[in-house]
Amino acid sequence: LEAEDQSAILSIAGAMHYADLSQVYQELESERHEVFLKSIGPEIAADMIVQLPDSMIEEALDHFGPGQLKILFRELSDDDRVDILQAVGDEPRLRFLGLLGPEDEELTRSLLRYEHDTAGGRMTTRFGRIFASMTVKQAIDHLRRDQENTETLARLFVVDARGHLIGRVRLRDLAFNTWDTPIRDIMAEVGPEQRVLATADQEEAANLLLRYDLIVLPVVDEFDHLLGMITHDDAMEILQEESTEDIEKQAGIVGEQAEESYLQSTVLTHFKRRFVWLFGLALLAIASGYVMMRFEDTLMQVFLLSLYLPMVVASGGNTGGQASTMVIRAMSLGELGPGSASRVLWKELRLGAMLGLLLGLTIATITVLILPAFRPQLPEGVSYLLFGATVAAALSAQVVTSTCIGALLPIGARAIRLDPAAVAAPAITTLVDVSGMVIYFTVAQALLGL
Amino acid sequence: LEAEDQSAILSIAGAMHYADLSQVYQELESERHEVFLKSIGPEIAADMIVQLPDSMIEEALDHFGPGQLKILFRELSDDDRVDILQAVGDEPRLRFLGLLGPEDEELTRSLLRYEHDTAGGRMTTRFGRIFASMTVKQAIDHLRRDQENTETLARLFVVDARGHLIGRVRLRDLAFNTWDTPIRDIMAEVGPEQRVLATADQEEAANLLLRYDLIVLPVVDEFDHLLGMITHDDAMEILQEESTEDIEKQAGIVGEQAEESYLQSTVLTHFKRRFVWLFGLALLAIASGYVMMRFEDTLMQVFLLSLYLPMVVASGGNTGGQASTMVIRAMSLGELGPGSASRVLWKELRLGAMLGLLLGLTIATITVLILPAFRPQLPEGVSYLLFGATVAAALSAQVVTSTCIGALLPIGARAIRLDPAAVAAPAITTLVDVSGMVIYFTVAQALLGL
Known part of the structure; x- marks a missing residue:
């Protein structure tokens, strides 16, 4: 971007849509922002700046003098002007408000009273x-x-x-x-x-x-x-933002969706949004380990149990995650009223039973057919059939409970006025890991007579 | 709904928006559908039927005679007419096409050539x-x-x-x-x-x-x-559908998003969409169990390792799920071009290293401070510090690899022309469970000298 290219920039920019222009700007190195903005001038820059991520707006505006900013703010529609003022710090906001005409200033101040994420x-x-x-x-x-x-x-x-x-x-x-x-x-x-x-x-x-x-x-x-x-275009943007937010929350990513694109956000921004859940879930997962330690004797007597341990535990996490995802999405599409908890539970209970039984039967059959070929050690009095039945029973019980837990947690979260989508799938997975350990070893103790 | 109430139904229905009307219809018992449809007549029914889930459309149309169907189809806009004809079976489609005027029929046939999910x-x-x-x-x-x-x-x-x-x-x-x-x-x-x-x-x-x-x-x-x-309203619907599809895929739910709402879909429909992944992942999880069996000796020598086993393994699943979610969403918002794999990898590598190191250090510190109070058995020559360091090292290694796997799998899926969103988070979780087992026991063997 040579200075002599300014008029070339202007003529190209004038023909481009502001959405494309904003993308070009974001991909420029920051030293070139000033030349670019000065080339296109405040009229064209106005619509482009609205499309920038919040974090880039203040810097972009700082490249213009007061006279140019007046022109720029006059170009903007009132809702865009408010969006921009909400994106900058308190000090520049006051300074920019002072640049508006008296009518625009009054209108803008009255709009600034509404929270950014309300209809107003x-x-x-x-x-x-x-x-x-x-x-x-x-x-x-x-x-x-x-x-x-x-x-x-x-x-x-x-x-x-x-x-x-x-x-x-x-x-x-x-x-x-x-x-x-x-x-x-x-x-x-x-x-x-x-x-x-x-x-x-x-x-x-x-x-x-x-x-x-x-x-x-x-x-x-x-x-x-x-x-x-x-x-309608505001509505489309809102729906996209909310979907992204739901998707991210369900993966255990906290905080506001970054206005920057994935590649433009700094590693530190990503780090902050991911660490909280990761750390909390790691602590919770130690509870699973604690259960495992408590059942040391059981595991020692039939170490073959460890072959199926991850499967029983993980199946609970998977089915619980599926159930919570469907329920959360149904809620955010407005399909589930407040009184539908019992209908959801009844549906997921039958579903969990079907999934658990079929899964248990299939795995048991495979076990009974294939396991003897490997001649594993089983204690006195435990046949392959009994062992297979034990795995199947534990698996079914784990799938049924996890499906219900996955479906009910988001409903419970909403009942106490939390965002259902904040009950992240990984939280459900980690939680039913604990219950899965307990279920698996308890069923094994009971059926294998340990 | 008494027959004498027909005129009352008509006057209420006439004042309602078709979106609300369709919801009322879906909540009625099916025996009452006929009276309801006959009360409101083909003109009002037309717009309402468009809003119904695909599976209910054919039944609704069957309540009308040929003369009324002619009126109904004339009421519809051409894209709605095509949507309806795409929702019914081949036989009724031909029958309904015969009811259209020659111009409408030709237009509808030409539109029917385009796939339902294309712009055409x-x-x-x-x-x-x-x-x-x-x-x-x-x-x-x-x-x-x-x-x-x-x-x-x-x-x-x-x-x-x-x-x-x-x-x-x-x-x-x-x-x-x-x-x-x-x-x-x-x-x-x-x-x-x-x-x-x-x-x-x-x-x-x-x-x-x-x-x-x-x-x-x-x-x-x-x-x-x-x-x-x-x-614009088509576009909003499309975006909602695609978001739901992405969300469901990432939870391991297969198949077309049900047009019915969550509560209206049958248990069998839900079952079919959930069982495939559940079963596949259960088989994959047996690989984790197999790794665990292979390291029986290591676990027997230091059973305290089991206290941290679920945590190390699950942390990988959680961070991998976070990484894949962010990458998949960035892709479906069009933020990641085909050549960005190396930039994504570099970002996630640094991020994984930061997450892994901080997580490992914190857990190791907690371990060294708290564990001695419980006086667990450790083999000769293994201090609490060494044990804590082992857990930290394994945890860091697991988090770094899982973060990279989670980010790269969706990119890889797209490279071989699969839908990135089809790389479900549970699949990544189960996969890194296996690698986590290997990493944990290998690091333990090496550092603890087992």
């Missing part, structure tokens, strides 16, 4: 709002004046004189009706379920958009005043 | 298409005639005389320009990356919509003829 924190206030008392012509004139400040005109919301949301019209309804038609006559109702409170979780808003196939979802306060709207 | 299989052909040679007035007249057949007018695509995609306009551009303005003058370009081939995977289409914040994405053939469009 995500909404835009640049939307087509018309009054029920207007005619089609008045509405079109009103929208035309305002069109540069409007993010989408695909859906227009109708309010009464006091700002309550009372209906919606499509732009086509305006385009295809005569100019003197009153808006009140052509507006459609907005069902009470097709709006969201500004304080509601962003995931709730995204799920409403998905459920009702909406392009935009109106955001209201508790008195039903129309405050803003969530657009 | 998902697209609608009911979109606003105008010609570059039109004026604003001609375009508005053209769209008004066609408006009932159009799914969204939020974005309109401009084609040349031979049907090539050459631009787009927004409805507001028509509404706010003078009537004699030529479309060619106000249309915007559609970048080559902002369109998708009909044969492309649906996930690719959804990711483009997400990346470029689009409401609709044009679908073209290889000659750039405009065939249809994917709308």
